[in-house]
Amino acid sequence: MKSGFVSIVGRPNVGKSTLLNAIIGKKIAITSNTAQTTRNMIQGIYHGDDVQIIFVDTPGIHKPHNKLGQVLNKQAYYNLSDVDVILFLVDVTEKLGNGDKFILEKLKENDVPVILVLNKMDKITYLELLPKIEEYKDLYPFQAIIPVSAYKKKNLDDLIQTVSKYLKDDIKYYDEETITNVSEKFSVSELIREKVLYHTKEEVPHSVTCITEEISEDKSSIRVIASLIVDRENLKKILIGKNGTMIKKIGTEARHDIEKLLEKKVYLDLRVRVVPNWRDKESFLRELGYEDISLD
Numbered sequence: 001m002k003s004g005f006v007s008i009v010g011r012p013n014v015g016k017s018t019l020l021n022a023i024i025g026k027k028i029a030i031t032s033n034t035a036q037t038t039r040n041m042i043q044g045i046y047h048g049d050d051v052q053i054i055f056v057d058t059p060g061i062h063k064p065h066n067k068l069g070q071v072l073n074k075q076a077y078y079n080l081s082d083v084d085v086i087l088f089l090v091d092v093t094e095k096l097g098n099g100d101k102f103i104l105e106k107l108k109e110n111d112v113p114v115i116l117v118l119n120k121m122d123k124i125t126y127l128e129l130l131p132k133i134e135e136y137k138d139l140y141p142f143q144a145i146i147p148v149s150a151y152k153k154k155n156l157d158d159l160i161q162t163v164s165k166y167l168k169d170d171i172k173y174y175d176e177e178t179i180t181n182v183s184e185k186f187s188v189s190e191l192i193r194e195k196v197l198y199h200t201k202e203e204v205p206h207s208v209t210c211i212t213e214e215i216s217e218d219k220s221s222i223r224v225i226a227s228l229i230v231d232r233e234n235l236k237k238i239l240i241g242k243n244g245t246m247i248k249k250i251g252t253e254a255r256h257d258i259e260k261l262l263e264k265k266v267y268l269d270l271r272v273r274v275v276p277n278w279r280d281k282e283s284f285l286r287e288l289g290y291e292d293i294s295l296d
Helices: 016-024 067-078 098-107 126-137 156-164 184-200 233-240 242-262 278-287
Strands: 002-009 042-047 051-057 085-091 114-119 144-147 209-217 221-230 265-274
Touching (some): 002 016, 016 042, 016 051, 016 085, 016 156, 085 098, 114 126, 114 156, 144 156, 184 221, 184 233, 184 242, 221 233, 233 242
Parallel strands (some): 002 051, 002 085
Antiparallel strands (some): 042 051, 209 221
16 A cells, blocks of 8 residues: 655646546546636545555646745745655646746755646647647756646546555545545535635726535435625625526536536525625634635
8 A cells, every 4th residue: 555645736727727626536626727726625535456646736836926925935945845745736838937947946955856747738739748748848957747628527547546656655545435524515615616706807906705505405405505705886786686587607507516416316505795895704604604614
C-alpha cells in the first residue's frame, strides 16, 4: 500500500478543478471560466488497487491585485512544502507567460518533486505539442512531463502511475467510501456558487457567498435550503432577475448537479440575502455555524 499527498498548482483557468474531478470520478470541485473560482483547499481522495492519493486543488497562483488575490495565493503557497508531489498544470493552448514563470520561481523554493502536466492535449496536434514540451523542460528540472486531457479524461492512468512512484507513506488515510474532505453542505454550496459565476459573469463580484443552511432527507428525496449572500440590493436584483428568471435558472441547474452528487431527488429552496457589510456577514455566517467559510 502506497499513499501520499499531491498538490495541483497552476495559473487560474488551466483546468485544476476539472482534472481533480476527472481523477476522482465525481464532481467535488467547481469549475468556471471566471478566474479565482476556487477559494478553499479542496481535497480529493483517489483509491487505486494498491494506492491512495490525496489530491489538493488549490486556488490559481497569480500576481495578486487585491486582498482576495493575496489570500488565495497565501492558501496556494501554504500547501507547496507539505506534500509528496506537486503537479504543475498548464494549458497547452495558451502561450508560456509571465504567470507560469512566476509560479516556477515559487516552486524552486521547495525541495518537492514537480511533475509538469500539459492539459488540453486534445485541442492541439502532436507536432504542436512537442515544442511546448521543449519550451517548458528548459525552465525547470521536472521529474516527468505528462500530456493529458482532463475534460476528455485522456492519459490519466499514466499520470496516476507516475505520481505513485513518489509517494512516501504506507498507510490508508481514508476509508474507500470517502472521496473528499469537505462536508456535504460545503459541496452543495459550491455547486450553487458555480452556477452563479457562470450565469452572472462580471455583474456579480466574487464577494457573493453561498451557504447551505439545511439538508433534510427522507426515503425518496432530499430538501436543501440554501442562501446566496451579497452586500448590496442591486446585486440581489441581478441574482433574482426579471420575474425571478435568473434565480430559477441558477436553482434548476444547481439542483441537477446536486442530485448527481447526493444520488437522490432534490428539492432546492434557494434564497438571496443582503448583508450590508463584511462584519455583519461574518456574524451572520457564524450564527449559522460556518466558522471556517473563506471570505475576501
